[in-house]
Amino acid sequence: MYTRHLLLFVAIPTLLASPAFAQATIEGRVALPKTHAAPVMNMRYEITTKSGVTSTNPPLAVVYLEGSFPKPATLPTAQVAQKDLMFVPPLLPVQVGTRVEFPNLDDTYHNIFSFSAAKRFDLGRYRADEKPVPAQVFDTAGLVILRCDIHEHMRGLILVLDTPHFVVSDPEGHYRLGGLPPGRYTLKAWIDSKTTLERTVELQNGVTLNVDFP
Amino acid sequence: MTAPVQVQPAEFARFRTRLLVAMMLVVVVVAATGLWFAQSNVAANVQLDWQREFRAELAALHAAQEVRHAALAERCRVLARKPRIHAALEDNAPDLLYPNARDELADVLGGNNSRPETAAYALHAKFYRFLDGRGAVISPPSDQDAGRLKHEVESSLALPAVPTGPQIGYIENRADENSPIDEVIAMPIVSTETGEAIAAIVLGFKPIELETRRAGLGIQSGIWLNGRLHLPTLAVSAQTALASEVARALTTLDPAEGSFPLEVAGAPLLLFYKRLNPDSSYPPAYEICLFPLADSLARQRRLLWQFAGVGALLVLGAFAASHLLSARLSKPVEQLAVDSEENRARRARAETALELTSEELQRSARFSADASHQLKTPVTVLRAGLEELLAGEKLSLAAREEIGTLVHQTFRLTNVIEDLLLLSRMDAGRLQIEFGAVDLTPLIEAWLDDLGALPDGLALEVETDFPPALWIAGEKRYTTLILQNLLENARKYNRPGGRIRIMAREEGGWVILTIGNTGRPIPPAAQEHIFERFHRGAVGENVPGHGLGLNLARELARLHRGELRLARSDDMWTEFEVRFLPAQPAPTTAGVSA
Numbered sequence: 143m144y145t146r147h148l149l150l151f152v153a154i155p156t157l158l159a160s161p162a163f164a165q166a167t168i169e170g171r172v173a174l175p176k177t178h179a180a181p182v183m184n185m186r187y188e189i190t191t192k193s194g195v196t197s198t199n200p201p202l203a204v205v206y207l208e209g210s211f212p213k214p215a216t217l218p219t220a221q222v223a224q225k226d227l228m229f230v231p232p233l234l235p236v237q238v239g240t241r242v243e244f245p246n247l248d249d250t251y252h253n254i255f256s257f258s259a260a261k262r263f264d265l266g267r268y269r270a271d272e273k274p275v276p277a278q279v280f281d282t283a284g285l286v287i288l289r290c291d292i293h294e295h296m297r298g299l300i301l302v303l304d305t306p307h308f309v310v311s312d313p314e315g316h317y318r319l320g321g322l323p324p325g326r327y328t329l330k331a332w333i334d335s336k337t338t339l340e341r342t343v344e345l346q347n348g349v350t351l352n353v354d355f356p
Numbered sequence: 357m358t359a360p361v362q363v364q365p366a367e368f369a370r371f372r373t374r375l376l377v378a379m380m381l382v383v384v385v386v387a388a389t390g391l392w393f394a395q396s397n398v399a400a401n402v403q404l405d406w407q408r409e410f411r412a413e414l415a416a417l418h419a420a421q422e423v424r425h426a427a428l429a430e431r432c433r434v435l436a437r438k439p440r441i442h443a444a445l446e447d448n449a450p451d452l453l454y455p456n457a458r459d460e461l462a463d464v465l466g467g468n469n470s471r472p473e474t475a476a477y478a479l480h481a482k483f484y485r486f487l488d489g490r491g492a493v494i495s496p497p498s499d500q501d502a503g504r505l506k507h508e509v510e511s512s513l514a515l516p517a518v519p520t521g522p523q524i525g526y527i528e529n530r531a532d533e534n535s536p537i538d539e540v541i542a543m544p545i546v547s548t549e550t551g552e553a554i555a556a557i558v559l560g561f562k563p564i565e566l567e568t569r570r571a572g573l574g575i576q577s578g579i580w581l582n583g584r585l586h587l588p589t590l591a592v593s594a595q596t597a598l599a600s601e602v603a604r605a606l607t608t609l610d611p612a613e614g615s616f617p618l619e620v621a622g623a624p625l626l627l628f629y630k631r632l633n634p635d636s637s638y639p640p641a642y643e644i645c646l647f648p649l650a651d652s653l654a655r656q657r658r659l660l661w662q663f664a665g666v667g668a669l670l671v672l673g674a675f676a677a678s679h680l681l682s683a684r685l686s687k688p689v690e691q692l693a694v695d696s697e698e699n700r701a702r703r704a705r706a707e708t709a710l711e712l713t714s715e716e717l718q719r720s721a722r723f724s725a726d727a728s729h730q731l732k733t734p735v736t737v738l739r740a741g742l743e744e745l746l747a748g749e750k751l752s753l754a755a756r757e758e759i760g761t762l763v764h765q766t767f768r769l770t771n772v773i774e775d776l777l778l779l780s781r782m783d784a785g786r787l788q789i790e791f792g793a794v795d796l797t798p799l800i801e802a803w804l805d806d807l808g809a810l811p812d813g814l815a816l817e818v819e820t821d822f823p824p825a826l827w828i829a830g831e832k833r834y835t836t837l838i839l840q841n842l843l844e845n846a847r848k849y850n851r852p853g854g855r856i857r858i859m860a861r862e863e864g865g866w867v868i869l870t871i872g873n874t875g876r877p878i879p880p881a882a883q884e885h886i887f888e889r890f891h892r893g894a895v896g897e898n899v900p901g902h903g904l905g906l907n908l909a910r911e912l913a914r915l916h917r918g919e920l921r922l923a924r925s926d927d928m929w930t931e932f933e934v935r936f937l938p939a940q941p942a943p944t945t946a947g948v949s950a
Contacts, residue, residue: 190549192552256447257444262449290439294548
């Protein structure tokens, strides 16, 4: 399934970043807001802003562990593609300092820009064969709303986090965050631009902690 | 007859006056009502005219506002479709809002060369500001792009919440001396995605001027806002006074629209007000129009004078007319009153006279009857005495002749007395005819027989012409008396050797008997008196008679429901005519016995 694949894709760098194998794991479920939207076929996500609150629809959560972790020397490059006039993936969590590429996979122009405080940029108009692929480095933590100046309905979210430990939940809210160092941290669940839930967790090596939000 | 009838003249005067007053009252009331209606109609028309004018000008204003609304709504739709505007509003980047909107709204602020009559003029804004999702003003990074505004003016653009539809407002902007009042329109920017109003844009305009084509008529217009009046053509003190008048009217009269008259600097004006921004979240603003009333008042005054003149003429005419009319109406009434009064008086007199006459008649009739009775007896005694004397044999021939004449005179006396008795009975109304069928023929023939036996030596020639039977309605005794009287007269007053003609015929429902003779003519002057009692005309004394015969005959003829008249009297011929009612012949031969 596309999402599963996506989650794996997101999880791999996290796992690679962990120094040892005897590490802690957190799993659980985030209670996601109910959506009244019709069941989405083939899991197309859209980003909506209602009453100033931006979220994905259907909702997804990003669960991440906050704490001071050593900064990696290099960070992998992430990608948010534009395909079928959609951002793929619709919601991308990245660690601060990550470079994100924005390849255009459509036959039309796109003009990706953001007015968000975390990152303001404007890539200008470009086509699929644009080389090099337009990219931005996100070095401030926060939510970045991606828009296309040509296609007003296109939205995408990049959640820039100051941690290497994060994961996007599945549509039911289930998540699993592995390879975590032991210690006392704050576990956070981002649900939308105005809602981030948090829990203090005590992690021990080899122990799988079950944390449900809320 | 002009008897002094006593009818109260004062009453008639009162009646006529009352009639006159009532008529005048009706005329005056009708005229006054008519004038009042006409006058108020004219006043109402003037007010209506101004109101129409005011409405027409406001309609022009609304039309211009509509253009603005439409253009602005379109502009807002375009803005809402702009991802950058959306981004600036939704992604909390107000600093990027104005720069990104600048291009879109450049033509709204620019275009100073637009002509006032074009639609572009209507959309030529002085400034614009965005309101965020809560209705608060988003200040532009620099005034350059969005038009300069003082801070307090800018904050007056805020709304309690982001509007869902266009809102018209008026704000004071004293920085601009040309136009201290600005008209603003707030238009929501609706998210194309969710349909929510995510923000609003407020555009400030120079207020649309009401048409000034009637400026020559002294019409002034302005705007009332927040208790202050902005009407630059008026003095400041007058503006203040007027503003409070309007404020009072808004609380006491209709708060949406209305009018009231007032005076400014001694000049009468009609003030119209109408709310410019009904249903708006901005404070209420009113269009104020002042229409001069001096002209129309003068016109009304002129009209009033004209009306009064016409009314006076009308009333005068009505006065004359009703005077005539009342006189004419009251005249028959008056006449009626006089007549009835006269009639009453006359009747009263007549009744009195009748009563007297009747009494007198009764008395005289009684007297005559008494007298006749009293006379009859001595006359009978007298005749018996005389006849006894006559029977004696010692009398000389001369004495015998003398006594014979005396006996004859007693007969005359008896006749007179009997006639008198009959007349008096008739006068007293005690004589009644018992009607039966009477045949005249045998009566006439009997008299003719007597005539032949009379030794008078007149040698009269008698002509007759009557049918063998002539039945009339009567009582034989009295019918005989009539005939005897008439035939006796014909004989008595005839000349010797003269003629008597007796004719009878039935004609026109009457039986007419005419008895003519060749007697001396009755002079015309005497003809009308011959039927009076004791009238004997100029007949010689040697003719026997006592002057009661004709009278008696006529009275009796009338009792028979017939008539007796003198038909002719001249040198040759005197003729009487008597008419009777015909009757069916009696079945027996009772009529023949005489």
